[in-house]
Amino acid sequence: MTTPPAPAAPLLSAHRLAFSRNDEPVFGPLDFSLGSGETVLVEGDNGSGKTTLLRVLAGMLPPGTGEIHFHGEPASRDSRNGRVLWLGHRAGMNEALSARENLGFLAGLYGARGGMTAATAMERVGIAAWIDEPVRTLSAGQKKRAGLARLLLLQGDIWLLDEPYANLDRRGIGLVNALIAEHCASGGGALVTSHGAVRFADPRARHIRLDA
Amino acid sequence: MSRSYLPHWMHWLGSPPNFYRFAGTLRPWLMALALASAAIGLYGGLVLAPPDYQQGDAYRIIFIHVPSAWMSLFIYATMAVAGLIALVWRVKLAEVIAMECAPTGAAFTFITLATGSLWGKPMWGTWWTWDARLTSELVLLFLYLGVIGLCNAFEDRRRGARAASLLALVGIVNLPIVHYSVQWWNTLHQGTTVDFLDPARSSIAAPMLWPLLVMALATHLYFFASILGRARTGLLSLESGKQWVRTLVDGQPAPTMEAPT
Amino acid sequence: MDSTAQSMTGDRIACRATGVRANAAGACIALLRRDFVLAWRRRGELFLPLLYAVIVTALFPFALGPDPELLARIAGGVLLVIVVLAMLPALESMFRADLDDGTLEQWLLAPQPLALLALTRVIAHWLTTVLPLIIVMPLLGALMNLPVKVLPVLIVTLLLATPLLVLLGAVLSALAAGARRSGILLALMLLPLAVPVVIFAAGAIAGAQSGMPYIAPLTWLAAALVMAIVLAPLACAAALRIAVES
Amino acid sequence: MNPVRKRRLIITLLILGAVAVATGLSVFALQRNMTYLYSPSEVDAGKAPDGHPFRLGGIVKEGSIRRVPGTLTTDFVITDRFQSIPVTYTGILPDLFRVGQSTITTGTMDNGTFVAKTVLAKHDATYMPPQVAQAIAKAKQEHRIPPDAGHGGSQ
Numbered sequence: 045m046t047t048p049p050a051p052a053a054p055l056l057s058a059h060r061l062a063f064s065r066n067d068e069p070v071f072g073p074l075d076f077s078l079g080s081g082e083t084v085l086v087e088g089d090n091g092s093g094k095t096t097l098l099r100v101l102a103g104m105l106p107p108g109t110g111e112i113h114f115h116g117e118p119a120s121r122d123s124r125n126g127r128v129l130w131l132g133h134r135a136g137m138n139e140a141l142s143a144r145e146n147l148g149f150l151a152g153l154y155g156a157r158g159g160m161t162a163a164t165a166m167e168r169v170g171i172a173a174w175i176d177e178p179v180r181t182l183s184a185g186q187k188k189r190a191g192l193a194r195l196l197l198l199q200g201d202i203w204l205l206d207e208p209y210a211n212l213d214r215r216g217i218g219l220v221n222a223l224i225a226e227h228c229a230s231g232g233g234a235l236v237t238s239h240g241a242v243r244f245a246d247p248r249a250r251h252i253r254l255d256a
Numbered sequence: 257m258s259r260s261y262l263p264h265w266m267h268w269l270g271s272p273p274n275f276y277r278f279a280g281t282l283r284p285w286l287m288a289l290a291l292a293s294a295a296i297g298l299y300g301g302l303v304l305a306p307p308d309y310q311q312g313d314a315y316r317i318i319f320i321h322v323p324s325a326w327m328s329l330f331i332y333a334t335m336a337v338a339g340l341i342a343l344v345w346r347v348k349l350a351e352v353i354a355m356e357c358a359p360t361g362a363a364f365t366f367i368t369l370a371t372g373s374l375w376g377k378p379m380w381g382t383w384w385t386w387d388a389r390l391t392s393e394l395v396l397l398f399l400y401l402g403v404i405g406l407c408n409a410f411e412d413r414r415r416g417a418r419a420a421s422l423l424a425l426v427g428i429v430n431l432p433i434v435h436y437s438v439q440w441w442n443t444l445h446q447g448t449t450v451d452f453l454d455p456a457r458s459s460i461a462a463p464m465l466w467p468l469l470v471m472a473l474a475t476h477l478y479f480f481a482s483i484l485g486r487a488r489t490g491l492l493s494l495e496s497g498k499q500w501v502r503t504l505v506d507g508q509p510a511p512t513m514e515a516p517t
Numbered sequence: 518m519d520s521t522a523q524s525m526t527g528d529r530i531a532c533r534a535t536g537v538r539a540n541a542a543g544a545c546i547a548l549l550r551r552d553f554v555l556a557w558r559r560r561g562e563l564f565l566p567l568l569y570a571v572i573v574t575a576l577f578p579f580a581l582g583p584d585p586e587l588l589a590r591i592a593g594g595v596l597l598v599i600v601v602l603a604m605l606p607a608l609e610s611m612f613r614a615d616l617d618d619g620t621l622e623q624w625l626l627a628p629q630p631l632a633l634l635a636l637t638r639v640i641a642h643w644l645t646t647v648l649p650l651i652i653v654m655p656l657l658g659a660l661m662n663l664p665v666k667v668l669p670v671l672i673v674t675l676l677l678a679t680p681l682l683v684l685l686g687a688v689l690s691a692l693a694a695g696a697r698r699s700g701i702l703l704a705l706m707l708l709p710l711a712v713p714v715v716i717f718a719a720g721a722i723a724g725a726q727s728g729m730p731y732i733a734p735l736t737w738l739a740a741a742l743v744m745a746i747v748l749a750p751l752a753c754a755a756a757l758r759i760a761v762e763s
Numbered sequence: 764m765n766p767v768r769k770r771r772l773i774i775t776l777l778i779l780g781a782v783a784v785a786t787g788l789s790v791f792a793l794q795r796n797m798t799y800l801y802s803p804s805e806v807d808a809g810k811a812p813d814g815h816p817f818r819l820g821g822i823v824k825e826g827s828i829r830r831v832p833g834t835l836t837t838d839f840v841i842t843d844r845f846q847s848i849p850v851t852y853t854g855i856l857p858d859l860f861r862v863g864q865s866t867i868t869t870g871t872m873d874n875g876t877f878v879a880k881t882v883l884a885k886h887d888a889t890y891m892p893p894q895v896a897q898a899i900a901k902a903k904q905e906h907r908i909p910p911d912a913g914h915g916g917s918q
Contacts, residue, residue: 153548381883405705
């Protein structure tokens with residue numbers, strides 16, 4: 045397999061992307077792209093379709109109209125899976141298992157990044173002490189941090205983060221920003237939703253504004 | 257996107273307002289034809305047709321039982337095809353048609369079982385026996401009920417329709433079992449009488465055959481008329497927020513539907 | 518890290534080369550391990566179907582009177598039905614927890630075939646919840662006065678019929694997972710699809726009991742199982758995709 | 764090969780393999796007998812279960828129906844034209860029960876007699892007016908064909 049020559053296609057691009065639920069338009073049509081090293085912030089009030097946009101990009105909702113491309117290929121399971129990491133409202137972790145067990149399982153599905161283990165990832169997000177506790181005993185903020193540890197551990201260059209700041213304290217918000225910056229510096233990209241209450245760190249980040 | 261695989265006329269008909277008008281025009285004609293052919297078929301079957309050499313007049317239940325049984329299979333196949341279209345191309349009309357097939361199909365299946373039971377008591381000597389034909393037809397009824405139940409268990413009707421369509425596709429394995437059960441196993445139920453591939457081999461006298469076929473025509477026409485009507489209602493409630501529905505409703509003195517904004 | 522960043526944008530392989538690669542076999546093993554650990558952590562719950570089966574079996578001699586011949590005659594069919602009923606509650610929750618805590622979203626985006634994950638889940642489910650039921654079958658057979666010569670046939674029948682039921686149940690459970698209420702719904706949907714399985718299983722047991730050949734129904738079950746192993750995971754994957762849409 | 768086509772190929776091959784194996788198993792199963800009922804010949808060959816209830820199917824032999832006076836008991840003989848088995852039954856018989864009729868009885872063998880618990884009459888897939896049936900019967904008689912050879916059901 046030969047690597048196609050530069051210029052490289054953006055990690056993710058959307059063209060005239062729109063979505064309706066029961067024929068009520070939810071968002072769009074939108075045009076945007078997410079290049080390597082870029083962050084795109086999706087802003088909007090509650091109910092403006094931020095989560096829906098991310099779920100459409102992640103392929104969890106049927107595509108509406110318009111086109112999505114991953115690395116220049118039309119969106120499909122093959123062009124998407126293995127490249128996208130998803131952090132949603134739900135932790136994606138079984139409550140009866142420990143964070144180590146959950147992360148170990150997901151690393152088996154996605155593959156782990158070089159030099160990363162469940163332990164190092166948990167240490168980076170500051171909850172290493174809770175690694176062997178059942179996830180059910182973690183607080184909401186700690187669960188969010190465990191979700192961030194998952195992003196660190198697993199392979200995938202496009203991060204789709206739905207309200208990553210929710211439930212986090214000031215230091216947690218700083219941690220999210222630091223992780224996104226690190227990820228972008230290493231060639232990844234992130235699409236982040238926020239209802240606008242949190243001050244986003246990266247001044248170069250592009251913004252998409254969704255209105256209800 | 258992938259909808260371009262569909263032919264042009266399906267595109268046109270797949271649009272709810274077009275379908276609504278088309279179905280509205282066609283439905284009364286189909287219903288009238290269905291009633292007329294049912295009247296002819298019943299007159300031919302109950303009055304004109306001679307009694308059977310073995311069963312006397314009791315055999316006349318075939319004019320209800322057999323067309324219903326054919327319909328129970330035909331409607332299931334229709335539902336599965338519509339369900340496949342709904343799953344692959346996400347056509348709203350196909351979802352509505354697939355789901356509206358289920359109650360009618362369940363009704364025909366129930367009629368088949370009930371009339372068969374009424375027939376079985378005097379002829380065979382039992383209301384019910386667990387032979388392959390009867391059991392598989394009963395399973396068909398439960399499949400219809402499962403499709404109805406699953407569809408209604410979802411908050412979102414379109415998701416429910418797609419989930420139920422998948423169940424309908426899984427259950428399609430039952431269709432050949434119903435049809436071929438009398439050949440594959442030694443059953444109490446008799447074998448096939450009417451051979452559509454080779455009508456000369458049909459083991460039924462002509463004066464009995466034609467009312468049967470007319471009744472089959474009547475049930476098919478009735479099914480088409482009823483599915484058009486049901487699909488119209490289904491589309492109306494699914495599309496209640498759309499402009500064409502609002503125009504439609506505003507033009508009539510009926511109470512106006514408030515569209516969610 | 519920076520030096521690899523450029524090639525990473527174009528090619529996924531480059532990205533993987535730096536870490537632990539995920540492959541389908543590894544993913545299945547990871548899922549099996551996870552499900553076994555989870556089952557072990559909830560081992561109390563695993564005993565419930567067993568307890569249910571033992572109690573119901575023990576009720577039969579009381580309800581029917583201790584007529585050993587009567588019990589022996591109906592033992593095969595009764596045990597078959599008890600196993601099917603004991604399997605039902607666990608089937609209902611096969612994907613429920615994973616849907617609720619968001620794990621299914623992670624399944625969907627993983628670079629692994631979803632059908633393969635579904636099949637692995639079926640295997641784990643069968644090993645943890647159904648196999649114990651088959652293991653205690655000699656005990657249940659003794660309670661029901663099951664003729665000794667029938668016991669091996671009953672066990673072989675269950676070894677063929679229960680994986681088939683779990684495969685069908687997985688499809689239906691995935692379908693019902695997205696629905697509001699699914700308890701009785703699953704039973705309603707499973708019934709029509711389980712009827713043929715139960716008929717052939719009962720045919721084999723009845724054959725063994727009356728000293729008749731029982732190979733034919735077992736072969737039918739095996740044929741259905743082979744088809745289901747390939748087709749059910751595909752249907753299950755489609756159903757899971759519908760379940761995650763919300 | 765690109766991953767999509769590779770996966771489709773694998774799935775197709777798996778399905779084809781499963782269909783092949785399942786077909787093989789079905790053919791094997793079809794060669795074994797699995798029936799709703801047993802014929803008198805099969806019972807004679809010892810294929811029917813011994814001491815357990817089973818279904819016996821065949822045609823009521825001509826001139827074999829004997830009603831025991833004062834009771835609901837009827838004795839008759841079930842035949843498949845090769846072997847015959849005497850049957851005794853107590854109860855109400857279905858309308859279609861008559862000489863030459865396909866009949867399915869459930870019961871157990873007792874000293875060479877089949878003690879029936881239920882008697883069901885199977886009607887065949889042929890429908891015709893009585894006049895036609897008489898004409899056919901007459902024609903068959905002229906050509907010396909047994910009266911039930913034409914419409915013995917699908918057994």
